[in-house]
Amino acid sequence: MSEPAKEQTLAEKSPASYECNGCGYIYVPSKGDNNAKIASGTPFEELPSDWKCPVCGARRLQFSNIGATDAPSGFEENLSYGFGFNRLTPGQKNLLIFSALAIGFLFFLSLYGLN
């Protein structure tokens, strides 16, 4: 295996996904379309001209470019995980920490009680 010499653009690394305007089906290039024997990794632009939406039969013209949905970074997921905790007020965070300590203390007491 030899690496391709030419440098790939970001768009080539993660081809855009396309959403069907009719039913919301999303064609993801990295998945392809098993029903139509489209191999995974086939960009939307290279689908056969007679390809249709597998859900509602809409033609390719009725699909909208929604950008890459399968980028490998996972950055957006991390962002939302962090956001959930950061939305808590400092008071709520203290309450969470105090509750955890209190539960730990009660657990310790119950263990102690058994002996």
Ligand SMILES: [Zn+2]
């Ligand atoms: Zn559709």
